[in-house]
Structures are given as C-alpha cells and as structure tokens.
Amino acid sequence: MMxxxxxxxxxxxxxxxxxxxxxxxxxxxxxxxxxxxLFLLVVEGLSTLIHNAVNIGDIxxxxxxxxxxxxxxxxxxxxxxLFCRANVFEAHRLLTILKTYxxxxxxxxxxxxxxxxxxxxxSGPMQEDLAHIIGVQHVMDTRKYLGLPLMIGRDKxxxxxxxRVVSGNE
Numbered sequence: 001m002m003x004x005x006x007x008x009x010x011x012x013x014x015x016x017x018x019x020x021x022x023x024x025x026x027x028x029x030x031x032x033x034x035x036x037x038l039f040l041l042v043v044e045g046l047s048t049l050i051h052n053a054v055n056i057g058d059i060x061x062x063x064x065x066x067x068x069x070x071x072x073x074x075x076x077x078x079x080x081x082l083f084c085r086a087n088v089f090e091a092h093r094l095l096t097i098l099k100t101y102x103x104x105x106x107x108x109x110x111x112x113x114x115x116x117x118x119x120x121x122x123s124g125p126m127q128e129d130l131a132h133i134i135g136v137q138h139v140m141d142t143r144k145y146l147g148l149p150l151m152i153g154r155d156k157x158x159x160x161x162x163x164r165v166v167s168g169n170e
Contacts, residue, residue, distance in 0.1 A: 042105045046075075047073060053093060060085045088133065
C-alpha cells in the first residue's frame with residue numbers, strides 16, 4: 001500500500017507554467033484527495049473485526065425494534081460509534097479489537113476525544129466501573145452529533161416536528 005502512495009509524481013501548473021515533477025516520498029499528507037479512500041480501506045478492517053466478534057457471539061449490538069437488524073457499529077467520516085452490552089467481558093473484547101486494529105493498521109484511538117454513554121437502566125457505579133475499564137470519559141447527558149441529538153427518546157413526534165393527524169371525530 002505504501003508503494004502505491006509514495007511512488008506518485010505530480011505536475012503542477014503555476015501561472016500556466018508546468019512545475020515538477022514533484023515526487024512524494026512520505027506517502028499521503030493531510031488534505032490529499034486520496035486520504036479519504038485510504039481511510040475507507042483501512043476502516044473496513046475495523047468493521048470486519050467487529051463483524052467477526054458479533055458472528056461468534058463475543059459482542060452483541062443493539063436493535064431499534066424486534067424485527068430490525070442488529071447494529072454493532074456506525075461509521076461516519078473519521079468517527080465511529082460502537083454498540084455492545086454493558087458488561088466487563090464485552091468491554092474487554094471491544095478493547096482487544098481496538099488494540100488489534102491499532103497494531104495492524106497504525107491508527108490509534110484518541111481516548112481524550114472518546115466517550116461512553118450507557119442506558120439509564122444501568123446503575124451509576126457500574127457505569128463508572130465500565131468507563132474506567134474502557135479508559136474513556138463517561139457522559140451523563142445526551143450529546144449532539146452533527147447538530148442532532150444522539151438520543152431522542154419515545155416522543156419522536158415533537159423532535160421530528162411531525163404534523164398531528166386529526167381524524168373527523170375530534
């Protein structure tokens with residue numbers, strides 16, 4: 001892979017004059033148009049590791065309803081949402097997967113930018129214990145992501161601003 005991104009040469013036009021060739025020796029840099037595609041290839045490895053753990057029953061994702069598929073991860077840009085049961089075994093299994101990913105692909109999880117959110121059905125001390133095991137900040141309130149709340153609750157009508165349907169009997 002490194003050979004593909006370090007053997008490229010660029011020719012650049014400056015004031016309509018050709019400058020170059022510019023030879024890359026360090027691979028891709030931030031802002032390079034190929035960076036997102038390389039990231040997608042690499043993050044597919046993380047997705048596969050999590051998928052395999054779900055298939056063997058080491059990690060259980062979440063379902064939004066009984067007939068919905070199980071979600072164990074959501075990937076968007078350079079953000080990753082991981083879903084599992086809130087217990088010590090699955091927390092350790094998730095950490096093992098992330099450490100494997102870091103070792104193989106060279107990307108490290110930024111613990112200072114990572115957070116964990118638990119179901120309100122779980123006791124406070126257990127939430128704190130699991131957050132400590134994972135090594136990330138435990139957030140109590142619901143946060144927003146890209147301007148939208150992560151948790152909506154049962155009253156989706158008020159959140160989504162759906163019109164109320166009035167029958168003829170009202």
